[in-house]
Amino acid sequence: MADSSPITVLVTGAAGRTGQIVYRKLKERRDKFVARGLVRTEESKEKIGGADDVFVADIRDAEKIVPAVQGVDALIILTSAVPKMKPGFDPSKGGRPEFYYEDGLYPEQVDWIGQKNQIDAAKAAGVRHIVQVGSMGGTNPNHPLNSLGNGNILVWKRKAEQYLADSGVPYTIIRAGGLQDKDGGVRELIVGKDDELLQTDTKTITRADVAEVCIQALQFEEAKFKAFDIASKPEGTGTPTRDFKELFLKCTARF
Template identity: 35%
Template sequence: MASRISLDPTPVGKFPKHPQQLPLFAISPLGFHSKTTSFRTISSSRGGLPVPQPLRAVKEEVIESLNSESTRDSQTTPPSSTKLVLVVGGSGGVGQLVVAYLLNRKIKSRLLLRDPEKATALFGEQDEETLQVRKGDTRNPGDLDPSIFEGVTHVICCTGTTAFPSKRWDGDNTPEKVDWEGVRNLISALPSSVKRVVLVSSIGVTKCNELPWSIMNLFGVLKYKKMGEDFLEKSGLPFTIIRAGRLTDGPYTSYDLNTLLKATAGQRRAVLIGQGDKLVGEASRLAVAEACIQALDIEFTQGKAYEINSVEGEGPGSDQQKWRELFKTAETQ
């Protein structure tokens, strides 16, 4: 059931070699509308929901997939006025998608960012009732003022850095500082009233001394992720851990949404979910982001860790019943 692991850090999405650094929401994502931008729309040749004009060049099957799996499902999701979701790591690959999906569902969100100006660049000007931004660095406990967490009901933490030394390690952005100390500081600062904490981790964290995981763990990334997991488990807070396979598809960095959609609309929409750190393979960032949001409301995922992979086939989209079945099946294997 598991696919062969690859340690190649290059994303599989066909991004341009030198992509233009445009805001993630240069076009309207899946029915979401910015306050400051309007867009012309066209209908697909087979009818259905309108799609942004810049998507005209995207092949028809991609447009149909967006209409059926994302736009349609999200438009039927009622506004969640009782939630305030704190997203930590919202400017990263998975984090950008988490924020986009929350906005599309009209779920009130609060971002904790080292550089708050990134929020405007990525998500446009948003009303405070929709998207709030707070400045803070999880690596520094002094940054985590209690006011950041006032009213927060749920937390999705998708912080991370590269497994091997890279430019992203500049400024002490190492696995030890991000995946261990940052997660520990965040969990320690959260109020006990939080209803669920979803932590994005990695497959292989329980096998970091075995091949091929020992190669990935040469600089401690799996060890530190597991330390973060363990701290969360012992914190007493209700949690769900999502252990992703090697992350693929955009956004590998900050791309405009049109580029993102072209790169991720492939055949690997189906999702495998397991337990026991047994899966070996890759996971689309889209699937990981959706799994995080789904876990917030699926009660039996509380207190458990799951692995996630992406494979060829039709995926669950944002259908909660299909995700419930996937999570439940993982527990019976």
């Protein structure tokens, strides 16, 4: 990839909490990137500025994604099913809230079919690199996240990751720890595999750091054909990560 001309990057789920950060960061780095976003509704498009480079499409409909991926060099997949809390939960009474997914927006439809559609469309359009953001916990079918709304979200995410790894398109699969809404760039990032980080005290990461890793992955060959878990040390311990090439070199697993 020539360093001179900027690469065109499509971010899907661009109105989500992490997607918004990726879209904004790409926009700020005009010398390197041409940003595009994909969102599900006109309302979401307005939420992130309503620019012409934001496409509105339902990822569950394969045909609708096609225009957004034309002429794209790289795709960052940040779409995800979102469980909603059932009304009537009273924290003062103890117990746990119950969750549900809206009809048609279960993980099977969003995280499996929706991601598969994106991968197929990107491959057909000649996209050269796909970054897919998932979650740690996928090695454990009994992970609590799977029971939320009976959605099996990690099972379906992992199925989509496997589909991407088998697609032949160069990929980077990023399985993030617990996401925090805090400033990025101030912590030391740690990579692992097979959920080993879940056995440690360092299993969270800021959305801003995940967003940065997505964008950095597009710039290094060392990030391709890799899948890794990522978290960070607490702020104030370790050295904030600056050398992303070095970070990707530490990732050795293909899946």
